[in-house]
Amino acid sequence: MSFINYLSREINCKIVYYGPGLCGKTTNLQYIYQKTNPEAKGKMISLATETERTLFFDFLPLALGEIRGFKTRFHLYTVPGQVFYDASRKLILKGVDGVVFCADSQIARAEANIESLENLHTNLAEQGYSLEKLPYVVQYNKRDMPGIAPVEELRALLNPRNVPDFEAVATTGIGVFETLKSVAKLVLTELRRGGG
Amino acid sequence: MSAPQMVMYEEEFNQIQTIVDRLVRDANSKVVFIIDKNGQLIAAAGDTEHLDTTSLASLTAGNIAATGGMAKLLRENEFNTQYHEGEKANIHIQLVGNRVILVVIFDNKTSLGLVRLRVKKASEELNGIFESLVRKIQDPDRETPFAEITDDDIDNLFND
Known part of the structure; x- marks a missing residue:
């Protein structure tokens, strides 16, 4: 909203950045935080466990510039990816304007990706949203890891509607801003249509 | 379809700001702010200069969301009030009309009783304002300045 x-x-x-545990959602936000001018960003907040796993959410406020005399500000959130934090994940989705699904490209995480995407559909539906009608992009992260699935395979599994998708290595920043810009554009386009 | 927008106009903003300014004085508190349930800051008053209100707003909304989740598990509608007591600072958090959150930060110059009393009165007034604001937002004839945004406007935003 x-x-x-x-x-x-x-x-x-x-x-909201959504995806399975350890797929790199927090790393996306950390990279954005590191590479953004101080005047365009607020403090990044991470509510994490002692082992640096997201417990509730990460939060990063960003100012992107002006459009028709209005300053555009984006609040980026991540959800905790671990399966048992589902109750918290639902809360973060409240009032969402755009979703990034961050997938882990490693073959071993195929099932975790699918499970997380199904969970995203379910949790959005509970709030009365539908992924089909929300600004939505997909990121295939960890492209630098060994044992990764080809993008075509990931696309067939996770992006059947062919929404904008990006290959990424969040640790080095590859694809991170492309993903963010793409979802931000979709959100603003939706705003123009009178939604959002 | 996403949830309806929250829109703030000058008229309602001034009414809200008057209430939060008064609440700072009447409750003898340090800071008062109002945020929506998604963590967007709507208005603030008092000694906010050295306070990261954006972060506070996001965390308060997360806190209210988590407490609302607990309420649901206990088959309660909501827990409307929260109070956190620290050594020097205390925070009183009040859900107003299940729509916005009124936060009062205060120290030992005042008392929880006084804060509660003043918050109650302010909440009733705020509720009326937000109800009329929602009616205004839901008016199908409402004009939006964004209908005229072009693809170029959006693209320009992302030109480095």
């Missing part, structure tokens, strides 16, 4: 403030002339939108 975007928030439009006519007084301060700001548009605020919420983007």
Whole structure:
């Protein structure tokens, strides 16, 4: 749910990075945080366990610039990927304007990807959303790892609707901003259509 | 389809700001802010200069969401009030009309009783304002400045 403030002339939108445990959602946000000018970003917050696994969410506020005199601000969130944090994941999806599904390209994680994507569908449906109608992009992360599946295979499994998708290595930043820009564009396009 | 937008206009914003400014004084508190349930900051008053209100707003919304989740498990509708007591700072969090969150940060210059009393009155007033705001947002004839955004406008935003 975007928030439009006519007084301060700001548009605020919420983007959620979803995906299985250890797929690199937090790493995406960390890279964005590192590479963004200080004046365009707020503090990054990570509610994590002692072993640096996301416990509740990561949060990064970003300012992207002005559009028709309105400042555009994006609030990026990640969900905890581990299966047993499902109750928390549902909460993070509330009021979402755009979703990035971050997949782990390793063959060994194929099942975890599918499970997480099905979980995303279920949790969105519970809130009255549908992935088909939301701004949505897919990222195939960890392309630098050994034992990865070909992109065509991942696409067939995880992106049958052929939404924008990107190969990524979040640790070095490959594909990270491409993914973010793509989903942000879709969110703004949706806003123009009167949704969001 | 995503959830309806939250929109803030000058008229309602001024009404809200008046209430939060007054609440800072009446409750003798340090900071008052209002956020929506998604963590977007709507208004703030008091000594906010050295406070990361964006982060606080996001964390408060997460907190309210988590507490709402617990309420649901206990077959409660919501827990409308939360209070956190620290050594120097205390936070009183009130859900208003199940729509927005009113946060009051205060120290030992005031009391929880006074804060509660003033929050109650402010909540009733805020609820009325947000109800009328929602009616305004849901008006199908409402004009939006974004209908005229072009692909170029969006592309330009991402030109490095």
